[in-house]
Amino acid sequence: MIYQGNAITVERRDTQGGNSIATLTFDLKDESINKLSSAVIQELGEAVSAIESERDLKGLLIRSGKDVFIVGADITEFHSLFDKGEAYLEQMNLKVHEIFNAIEDLPFPTVAAINGLALGGGCEVLLTCDFRVMSEKGKMGLPETKLGILPGWGGCVRLPRLIGADNAIEWIAGGTENRPDAALKMGAVDAVVVHDQLEAAALDMLDRANADELDYQRRRDEKKGPLKLNAIEQMMAFETAKGYVAGKAGPHYPAPIEAIKVIQKGAGEERGRAQAIEAKAFAKLAMSPVAFNLVGLFMNDQVVKKKAGKYEKLARPVEQTAVLGAGIMGGGIAYQSASKGTPILMKDIKSDAIELGLKEARKLFGKQVERKKFTVEEMAQKLTNIRPTLSYGDFENVDLVVEAVVENPKVKAGVLAEVEKSVGENTILTSNTSTISINRLAQSLERPQNFCGMHFFNPVHRMPLVEVIRGEKTSDEAVAATVAYARAMGKTPIVVNDCPGFLVNRVLFPYFGGFSFLVEQGADFQRVDKVMEKFGWPMGPAYLLDVVGMDTAVHANEVMAEGFPERMAREGKTAIQVMYENDRLGQKNAKGFYAYEEDKKGKPKKVTDDQAYALIKQVAGERKEFSDEEIIARMMTPLCLETVRCLEDGIVDTPAEADMALIYGIGFPPFRGGALRYIDAMGLDTFVAQAEKLGEELGPLYAPTEKLKQMAQNGERFYQAKA
Missing domain, CATH: 3.40.50.720 (NAD(P)-binding Rossmann-like Domain)
Structure with a gap:
């Protein structure tokens, strides 16, 4: 035994070709998967040092003892790591680079046997190797941009040099999990084999490298040197990609564009300088609210899945x-x-x-x-x-x-x-x-x-x-x-x-209530839509009502008003009722707040309709301009308050479930983390003060609960200690 840890073992073995090699196995004790926690990274550094100290080794095989290879870094640590600041994160990444570079610089060929999922940091581990063999059951990818960050342990450096800038941008910016056939076609792996033959194929590759049939040193030099693109090729590859990816990602998700910039900045650099650029960019992104909230969503999703899994164990087939x-x-x-x-x-x-x-x-x-x-x-x-x-x-x-x-x-x-x-x-x-x-x-x-x-x-x-x-x-x-x-x-x-409306609809209709107040007080509904779409919603409230259907909205609102009369019952007509009474049901009959025409694909396309404006005059006051901040406060406050009430009333068990339901059910902007994280980010004291001020003018729909006011006074949060 060369090394024995809690997650990693290294043993010496002989190949069929008679070469003595080290086999490094990831097999995290008491876990069903392998992940790269801070403790595992420390073990990896120790294991590599032990391998460097061994004499007469002719190769290294990196493998997994589980059904997956490595699913990535331990995301449960991210918030506490991010809390240590940008400088700490940059240095942390540079230390990981030292360990990964030590694998890449070993004085003999190295191969990774990819038996299952190899994602994020797990994918970056296998990129350090000279060769990669993948089982038919394997998948690999760098999904970090989905968490608001970018690959920080060499993914932005090694992958473009391995499969080309265009392909690497597609993988990294898209955060895709890639199947064996795609990985082989791109050159990310050297062979795909049936699962039972994986280890034998990997060992054979080491023997062939030792017999000079495979030039591992040339492979290594390509990964460590600059990208082989001239200035014009670089401009074509990167500028075109930035335009396309910006259009797909939108303004609220900076990580995909930052990843392209990191690849571009490091393209003409040797390994060390390119990695320093990557480490700095990772640390900067990690400090953003978007990364914090998207990591929080991942954690919330795990809570939801864990609770569902417990129910599933009790279920009859x-x-x-x-x-x-x-x-x-x-x-x-x-x-x-x-x-x-x-x-x-x-x-x-x-x-x-x-x-x-x-x-x-x-x-x-x-x-x-x-x-x-x-x-x-x-x-x-x-x-x-x-x-x-x-x-x-x-x-x-x-x-x-x-x-x-x-x-x-x-x-x-x-x-x-x-x-x-x-x-x-x-x-x-x-x-x-x-x-x-x-x-x-x-x-x-x-x-x-x-x-x-x-x-x-x-x-x-x-x-x-x-x-x-x-x-x-x-x-x-x-x-x-x-x-x-x-x-x-x-x-x-x-x-x-x-309860009336359960969770999602109960929370959604106060949002529509906020919209009705705005229209009645003279706001232009198209401007409200634009502001809320800019805020991050997939569609503004008027457009959403057209998609839901005015008949459905009126019926649901009646149920809410009956169930919660003190907040949701209204005197007089709303703009929604005016649309309904004039048979403007929305997309289902091609007229609502907007009119609808078919686009080239046969899908409904909204257009401005003067008749809608004429009808709204029945309930709307004189046209008035509201600032973006006023519109957002008037729309978001009642939605967030109703989410708080659902939690306090025991309609939903946890903040995690409440926030995930809104993201999965009505398209709450994911980068904002959910209604309760949104309140946390604003600060409960600031949110309560805003709600109280609006409540004085607009009534009980905007009134904070007594418990929320108490939480604000005590400096509490819905998600304690940024976890």
């Missing part, structure tokens, strides 16, 4: 499901279930509705074939997972039912009571309601313990969130089965308790 209601929503649910491998019955009372649902599913499968996600044969096979029916004849073997009929409490209650008589005693019933109380719907059921909400967001195939709503009588088994089914469908389930 869900092997056959059904959806009631075969419209666009029912077809979307059927598609999602079938595409992920869970067979589903699609029932309706009308054959033309069945055809509509099947048409929707076929359209979605067709798009996946166009994108080469499925072959035509795979699509045909997956379509057989959807079985249309006009009766309950086959429902006795169904494990879980999703009711997705019209959003009407009487209709839903009747359908649920009807289907309950046709299923087994243990079948779970769920309702895809967006606003109707689960406790109310449960009153019509004989087995309310088997019933909960399963709220999908439209369009089903794109929106990641599913709200699983627990009623007063819902059992843990029902929740567990529904969570497990949502996960099997590729969705992120978040469990919430019953």
